[in-house]
Amino acid sequence: MSKISTISVAAAGPTPGISPSAQTIFDTTASELPLPRSSRQESYLIAQTFDQDVLGDIKTGFDNFIESGQVWALLIGLVVGYVIRGLTR
Structure with missing residues (x-):
């Protein structure tokens, strides 16, 4: 239901002091950062109606x-x- 656009972050190479497995996690996480809310194009309205007496x-x-x-x-x-x-x- 929710759509999130992502941006790609190019890694400049291995970060000093980080193991190769941690570097992979860092690169994967950095490449899946969501865009700021102002740049998203989709919006949803969720409402529930009640029949009140x-x-x-x-x-x-x-x-x-x-x-x-x-x-x-x-x-x-x-x-x-x-x-x-x-x-x-």
């Missing part, structure tokens, strides 16, 4: 809130909080 999702969440009994926990918490507030004043 916001009101349907809200209704489903509210129905779950009622069916799971969380509404009772909310009401009990409000009553207990109100009673504690009244006792501490």
Whole structure:
């Protein structure tokens, strides 16, 4: 999917202090350097679309809130909080 253009780098000969096998790796890596992003011609746009039903999702969440009994926990918490507030004043 992605295309990367490469440039060739001519090696000037063996680099002093590098073994022949390391020189081969160096030459191979140097010849496969990618071009800067500004010189690439291809560009890709990747997007994903979603079919959203916001009101349907809200209704489903509210129905779950009622069916799971969380509404009772909310009401009990409000009553207990109100009673504690009244006792501490």
